[in-house]
Amino acid sequence: MMMNDMPQAVQAQEPTQVSGRRIGDVVLDLQNISLSFGGVKALTNISFDVREHEIRSIIGPNGAGKSSMLNVINGVYHPQEGRILFRGEERRRMEPHMAAAQGIARTFQNIALFKGMSVLDNIMTGRNLKMKCGLLAHALYWGRAQKEEIAHRVKVEEVIDFLEIQDIRKTPVGALPYGLQKRVELGRALAAEPNLLLLDEPMAGMNVEEKQDMCRFILDVNDQFGTTIVLIEHDMGVVMDISDRVVVLDYGKKIGDGVPDEVRANEDVIRAYLGTSH
Numbered sequence: 697m698m699m700n701d702m703p704q705a706v707q708a709q710e711p712t713q714v715s716g717r718r719i720g721d722v723v724l725d726l727q728n729i730s731l732s733f734g735g736v737k738a739l740t741n742i743s744f745d746v747r748e749h750e751i752r753s754i755i756g757p758n759g760a761g762k763s764s765m766l767n768v769i770n771g772v773y774h775p776q777e778g779r780i781l782f783r784g785e786e787r788r789r790m791e792p793h794m795a796a797a798q799g800i801a802r803t804f805q806n807i808a809l810f811k812g813m814s815v816l817d818n819i820m821t822g823r824n825l826k827m828k829c830g831l832l833a834h835a836l837y838w839g840r841a842q843k844e845e846i847a848h849r850v851k852v853e854e855v856i857d858f859l860e861i862q863d864i865r866k867t868p869v870g871a872l873p874y875g876l877q878k879r880v881e882l883g884r885a886l887a888a889e890p891n892l893l894l895l896d897e898p899m900a901g902m903n904v905e906e907k908q909d910m911c912r913f914i915l916d917v918n919d920q921f922g923t924t925i926v927l928i929e930h931d932m933g934v935v936m937d938i939s940d941r942v943v944v945l946d947y948g949k950k951i952g953d954g955v956p957d958e959v960r961a962n963e964d965v966i967r968a969y970l971g972t973s974h
């Protein structure tokens with residue numbers, strides 16, 4: 697069957713009862729998003745929402761449009777069509793720094809850290825947007841700048857404790873195994889104290905133990921800080937275990953949307969994705 701002939705996607709249900717956790721109102725509402733690059737249609741008429749405190753996963757085969765969707769959410773890509781409402785307000789042209797200022801943080805498919813810098817300093821870069829004192833004030837070490845610096849360091853140390861990476865805090869990131877680098881990247885995102893966290897394949901390339909650790913941290917972030925999480929992940933076991941709701945893309949179109957059990961039972965999803973060995 698051609699993808700275009702596929703029946704209508706399964707519609708999302710109210711997720712309030714899904715995990716026993718407190719799921720709130722819609723914080724992000726994506727309506728009829730279409731994005732193309734020249735002749736390539738990366739996203740076609742995609743609509744879905746994200747509710748406060750939920751873990752919302754985006755899955756789909758390679759090239760389905762998942763990363764493009766995250767890039768739309770944090771203002772890296774600007775869709776040609778559609779509306780984006782964040783906390784009830786329609787966003788016009790959004791740039792990544794504006795998304796960050798609104799409390800949206802993200803990690804990347806390919807780790808984007810400063811490899812020669814220590815874990816501590818990398819996580820500190822996540823505080824940049826929160827720093828009010830300029831460089832000059834810091835250089836002169838005035839009282840206010842000093843107080844601010846201490847407050848940032850305290851926050852960074854909290855993140856380091858939370859992620860259980862105290863013993864590598866002074867280690868250059870480039871010297872760490874891949875799984876720990878991914879954890880540091882999560883740390884940098886957390887240092888920004890986001891209310892919406894976008895995670896692009898946080899478990900890619902990890903062994904089973906590292907994946908378990910990362911799952912635990914994602915669940916703890918969601919649970920302890922109440923952070924809303926949008927997650928792209930290829931590991932179906934992980935996705936189905938930790939997500940409140942899952943949206944499924946295929947060739948830039950939405951073919952499924954619902955709680956894990958609904959998505960698992962969706963014939964189109966099975967055909968397009970779960971039945972294949974991605």
Ligand SMILES: Nc1ncnc2c1ncn2[C@@H]1O[C@H](COP(=O)(O)OP(=O)(O)OP(=O)(O)O)[C@@H](O)[C@H]1O
Pocket residue numbers: 733736737738756757758759760761762763764765
């Ligand atoms: N900057 C870009 N310029 C041109 N084409 C792009 C760009 N970004 C994405 N695309 C195209 O859009 C489509 C969707 O890509 P995207 O990376 O969003 O998919 P994905 O689902 O994240 O894939 P993967 O699982 O492999 O990361 C692909 O055909 C890709 O080649």
